[in-house]
Amino acid sequence: MSFGYQVLGFGSGGAGGVTYDLRMLVVGGGAGGGGGGISAGGAGGAGGYRTSSEADIAAYIGNTITITIGGGGATSTAGAGGAGTVSTASGTGITTITSQTGGGGGRDGVSAPSTGTRANGGGGGSFGNGATENATPTQGNDGGNGVSAYNPGPQGGCGGGGGGAGAVGAAAASASAGDGGAGTNNDITGGTVGYAGGGGGGGRYSWTAGSASHGGGAGKGGASGAGAASAGTANTGGGGGSTDNGAGGGVGGSGVIVFDMPDSRYSGSTTGSPTVATGQTVNGITDRTTIKFTASGSYTI
DSSP states (O other), X not given: OOOOOEEEOSSXXXXXXXXXXXXXXXXXXXXXXXXXXXXXXXXXXXXXXXXXXXXXXXXXXXXXXXEEOOOOOOOOSSXXXXXXXXXXXXXXXXXXXXXXXXXXXXXXXXXXXXXXXXXXXXXOOTTOOXXXXXXXXXXXXXXXXXXXXXXXXXXXXXXXXXXXXXXXXXXXXXTBOOOOOOOEEEOTTSSOEEEXXXXXXXXXXXXXXXXXXXXXXXXXXXXXXXXXXXXOOTTTTOOOOOOOBTOOOOOOOOOEEEEEEEGGGOOOOEESOXXXXXEEEETXXXXXXXXXXXXSEEEEO
């Protein structure tokens, strides 16, 4: 993974030469999976995934970057999954970076919600279609379609997988729900972590539920009342899994923002109690400081 954000200037707001590279990971909140009313629901899409590889920004020494962390979307026992909220990094002298939330999964018999901006589309419930991603710039992939299974009528169906940062959500097959779209691994915190994986679709009766990776929640299958599906992992932006008849989908995972810089350039000025680690090796570069925000706060450059 290439990173290109550069911190420019000397003093607050002043233009000047390049001082050091400030690199970022910004992930939005994942969406909730759809619930199963009679049959199976579709899974939630992952939150948006953005890194410093997109473009350079100009940030100045002494200026403050304000952090907002997106929350995961809710779910219900017999309704569509809810969208989460966006994660943002903003401040004087920089272009605001926004990672969108994922799209909620559809309930059984219903397509995934297609209103609002979606970094990754939610999966369709049984008999319903998945939603497309529509964020600018593109931050993820489409959700997979649900299908009717062997049993005709509203009781026989499997849900589609939610879209992930690295792949589309899989469409359901005749006797298996769609897997969540793969997310992406990133080592900006000094160790490899998976982010922005879509949730797995729900499977009806004994049919196979969808699996998930990179922080997405697995789907739930089996007999009626099998229980709630897995939630997306907190601070990865994973989409929530979906489930079978009468049970709830999983909630979406919250987002995260991480900065990475040379140890010698860390100012020590933060709010919001982020996790700070020095002496890290990131993307093959040693002696890096990482600042991981899991709640809103700020960093003064």
